[in-house]
């Protein structure tokens with residue numbers, strides 16, 4: 500088995516499994532219903548991991564900073580898979596609060612990579628077309644990243660699920676129902692399509708914080 504970080508997927512999800520209000524919408528509006536205590540839960544996980552990852556599309560739509568603000572603790576390293584390095588140069592993930600790694604492929608232009616490096620971020624190459632996690636995860640492990648939190652979106656979550664790279668899933672259930680057929684859910688991609696292949700989970704913890712149910716799951720190997 501490859502040397503890779505322990506991976507925890509963490510997400511805020513409506514009771515119908517949606518990540519946001521409509522396709523292309525920032526999830527920040529939906530997340531505005533979360534209370535300070537719920538943010539503390541989320542940020543306490545961030546403070547316990549070595550690195551945090553979100554997909555490039557989440558950076559483009561949500562512009563998150565991925566830092567620890569609601570509890571005391573160290574900011575994790577920010578890791579962003581971005582196959583053409585098409586990440587806005589004024590994105591909050593380039594703030595000086597934490598190191599940032601942009602993971603890209605041969606498709607990225609040299610000029611773009613140079614600009615990103617000038618912002619102080621590290622650029623690493625992993626893959627030809629899209630970012631290849633089989634290459635990336637051992638590289639992160641070698642860099643000392645032993646625990647990685649993955650905060651979405653749907654496409655990135657699928658990449659981890661599909662390859663069997665998820666160890667734990669922690670869900671903040673938002674007590675709202677959004678609807679909409681093509682609104683991104685917790686996991687996108689092709690789907691497993693067979694009961695044999697689906698990820699099998701075991702519940703390890705459940706509790707409420709204010710009006711929010713929290714569930715914590717271990718993936719059965």
Ligand SMILES: NC(=O)c1ccc[n+]([C@@H]2O[C@H](COP(=O)([O-])OP(=O)(O)OC[C@H]3O[C@@H](n4cnc5c(N)ncnc54)[C@H](OP(=O)(O)O)[C@@H]3O)[C@@H](O)[C@H]2O)c1
Nearest residue numbers: 511518526554555556557581582629630651652653654655
């Ligand atoms: N509620 C929550 O907890 C939460 C959390 C995060 C996001 N969201 C929401 O989720 C939505 C974004 O989700 P998303 O699924 O569209 O995007 P995503 O998973 O955040 O990012 C996908 C992007 O990552 C890049 N990428 C690089 N290598 C990849 C690979 N091997 N496989 C897949 N993607 C790869 C691609 O962009 P390039 O082509 O540029 O490489 C791809 O478009 C937004 O609406 C956001 O608000 C919600």
